[in-house]
Amino acid sequence: MAEDAKKLYEELIEKRRKAALLGSAGSILGWDERTYMPRGGVEHRANQMALISGMAHEMFTAPQIGELLSKLEDSDLVKDRSSAEAVNIREIRRSYDKDTKLPRELVEEISSTTTKAQGIWQEARKKADFSIFKDILGKVFELNFRVAEAYGYEKDPYDALLDDYEPHATTEEVARVFAGLRDDLVPFVEKIKDSGKHPDMSIIENDYDIHRQKLFAKAASAAIGFDYTKGRLDETTHPFCTGIGYGDTRILTRYNPKHFGQAFFGVIHESGHGIYEQGLRKDENFGLPMGQSVSLGIHESQSLCWENIISRGKPFWKHFFPRAQQTYPEVLGDVKFDDFYFAINDVRPSFIRVDADEVTYCLHILLRFEIEQGIIHKEIKVADIPGIWNEKFTEYFGITPPDDAQGCLQDIHWSMGALGYFPTYALGNLYAAQFYAKALEEMPNLHNEFAQGDFSSLKKWLNEKIHFQGKRYPATELVKEVTGKPLSHKPFMEYLEKKFSPLYLD
Ligand code: ZN
DSSP, X not given: OHHHHHHHHHHHHHHHHHHHHHHHHHHHHHHHHTTTOOGGGHHHHHHHHHHHHHHHHHHHTOHHHHHHHHHHHTSGGGSSTTSHHXXXXXXXXXXXXXXXXXXXXXXHHHHHHHHHHHHHHHHHHHHTOHHHHHHHHHHHHHHHHHHHHHHOOSSOHHHHHHTTTSTTOOHHHHHHHHXXXXXXXXXXXXXXXXXXXXXXXXXXXXXXOHXXXXXXXXXXHHHHTOOTTSEXXXXXXXXXXXXXXXXXXXEEEOOOTTOSHHHHHXXXXXXXXXXXXXXXXXXXXXXXXXXXXXXXXXXXXXXXXXXXXXXXXXXXHHHHHHHHHHHSHHHHTTOOHHHHHHHTTOOOOOSOGGGOOTTTHHHHHHHHHHHHHHHHTTOSOGGGHHHHHHHHHHHHHSOOOSSGGGTTTSOSTGGGTOOSOTHHHHHHHHHHHHHHHHHHHHOTTHHHHHHTTOOHHHHHHHHHHTGGGTTSSOHHHHHHHHHSSOOOSHHHHHHHHHHHIIIIIO
8 A cells, every 4th residue: 555655656746747847848938038039939939838838737737647646645645744745745736726627718718818918008008098908907807706716715715816826825814914014114114205315326326337247246146155057147128037947047137237236136136036946956856846936925035035135235245345346446436335335225115116125115015915905805996996006105105106107007917817916025025034034043143154255054044944845834834934933024124124224214
């Protein structure tokens, strides 16, 4: 019997691996599409990608996988719930059920509607005219309702949608944590705004030679632990990170010759994602839940930890600022450390989420989360979104978007059918701060090490506590496991107050 279960398990693993291998061939095509592919190749590439994703989907949802799972779920292999085998079986079951629950015609309708919706959204955004987008957006939301019904949920239809991005999370828990965050963050942002203090932005909005930017960013990303023997850095228009497989993780950025920080912090951000991907033990666990990230929120916690907490922090620049001065002597040669540090930590309410600083960023997310709640619970009508957006925006930021392009039309997510995605960005900030507070408690010397250019203790800690665990724990459990406490907005607020009060409020 035990022998039997082992054989069946091997069979299951083999099938998953093959499907994942095919999927990773799709990832490399996707990477190529966004980097080096000539524009004329768009249609052919779309055909290749559709074929591969269709084939991979068929392999992931093959009835034999369901049969193997049923047998294995009765075996001794699942007895120890946190064993690698039990985790793999549990999580393969989850994804198998989700993948097989959506009827084919619904999947096709979503695909054709969202393709159309993205085109219409682009036009609407360009013309700053929500009325163009309203009807198709209503259709996309309708499809989201049907997805939630097809997946099923216990309490809240939003749970079913959230689960695609933040598995096992509940709306109730997220809403509770976000409400606490809003109550503390809104007045804090207001105080910073009212301080009237502003750094000299000409320090970083200046001429920065792109070739030197590349070398400098790459050196910093290698220093924090992104392994370039198992990864590479390229250029693209929309930066991202893709983990192709063992030994191959790719990060992408774009360079702005008139700005110090966009590429630099972008590269560190993507390196944070990359270090997570490289830490997932894909040599043993490729294609298996034990070799996959926990959730989008946890992924984002890794990028934000390195980008905001570390690379916008003082200890990091104690090491790197003299090097930045050597790299860009004509701009930074005479700049004082404190002025540079203030400039890379500029905080001001602004309309566009992706340009937001680390203090105001979460407010952008809270606003979207609250509107999504209203839509899913049928308390907000599509036509009312612009009005509600602007009202909430004014309440949270103290400024009002001049038009819908700078308001409710700025993000692509809803046109793609992605409802429930936004919260993961704010969760990432909260997870990052809570993890980092614990790391610092366990390793009080971290800041001295950073000032020497040594980031290895933190990387090792993140590897062991988070990356090597794969999907062993859902995000909320992982947070408890690592920090000993449930998720809270408090460590994030404490971090912000400690860092930004001296800059703005003292
Ligand atoms: Zn990210």
